[in-house]
Amino acid sequence: MTRSRRATLAMLLIGLAIFSGLYSTQAILPVLVEETDMSSGAAALTVSAATGGLALFVIPASILSERFGRGRVLLASAIGAALIGVLVPFATTGWAVIVLRGLQGAVMSGAPATAMAWLAEELEPRALPRAMGIYIAGNSIGGLIGRLVPTFATEVFTWRGALWTGAAVTLVFALVAAFLLPPQQRFTPKEIHLRSELSALFQHWRDGHLAALYAVAFLAMGTFVSLYNFIGFRLIEHFGIPPVIAGFVFLLYLSGTWSSARAGGFINRFGRRATLTGSSALMVVGSLLAAGPLPVLFVGLLLFTAGFFAAHSTASGWVGARATQDRAEASSMYVFCYYLGSSIIGAATGWAFSVIPWVAYAVVLAVLSLLPTLIAANLSD
Structure with missing residues (x-):
């Protein structure tokens, strides 16, 4: 090999x-x-x-x-x-x-x-x-x-x-x-200077465009995890689906594999702003449909998942294209915001899920999805 x-x-x-x-x-x-x-x-x-x-x-x-x-x-x-x-x-x-x-x-x-x-x-x-x-x-x-x-x-x-x-x-x-x-053959170690490393990381926040993309990562990933954290409870407790069958809902991730692979084609045809805005809007629609009866819920999850992965693929690639220097640090900051959103929003919506009905919870997720949609719509290619 x-x-x-x-x-x-x-x-x-x-x-x-x-x-x-x-x-x-x-x-x-x-x-x-x-x-x-x-x-x-x-x-x-x-x-x-x-x-x-x-x-x-x-x-x-x-x-x-x-x-x-x-x-x-x-x-x-x-x-x-x-x-x-x-x-x-x-x-x-x-x-x-x-x-x-x-x-x-x-x-x-x-x-x-x-x-x-x-x-x-x-x-x-x-x-x-x-x-x-x-x-x-x-x-x-x-x-x-x-x-x-x-x-x-x-x-x-x-x-x-x-x-x-x-x-x-x-x-x-x-x-x-x-x-x-x-084994690595082309790696050259370098001295680590904390001040310069932190400067390289945080300088990207001075670029409003990059800061907006970091916000999209935080909000989109947080909303995505929030829906999938609790969809199993909805399927089991409301629709009476056995847990092992409810687990098959994660096969809808394959729609995200499809959409992320085709995001590049959408970008070439429509531009990054339109692709990111449209993908985030799909998350809004999908969140609202997840409040409906079982067939509608599955359609909503399909749209929501495809929209999220296309949005993530578009935003992460846009960070690399936008950053003209210290690209590794720019990408690391994106990953940081992405998973921080998963943690913070995922934890907060866990409390919300325990105190409000599912329909209201779906509306909360739709509002959270609307924020990256609005952010993306105000960016320029």
């Missing part, structure tokens, strides 16, 4: 490992509520804690990789997070689960912080687009695996057994990736 193919396959497995671990509790939130002393809001914190830990440490991990190498940080992150995932089911209280999930998210931050930089530095330009595409595919498929494996496992095991099953799959992905990933 050539070096390029080994690297591409390793990055696919890294994406599978990280994103299957990141969302391992999301699909079984109703089971956690039923089998533990956790409320629905506290159960949702098992997702928000992981994404929050990732958000807080993605920038430090990116800085450390400049000194110690992308590969070291990448593999330590993937394997370390998988091992912590094995420990999560040993927790004896709901809050212990939340703390361990926060630690798991913090450790796994090194992978999304460095994976694309590793590929950009080590692969030939001709091989890079395909490798990047496969890595991103691994992210979306990993998120799907991380939700479906524990869902199926709950039919046989308790919540602990379900999480152990998911953690075992994640650990296998990480270990095989460590075996396949070639």
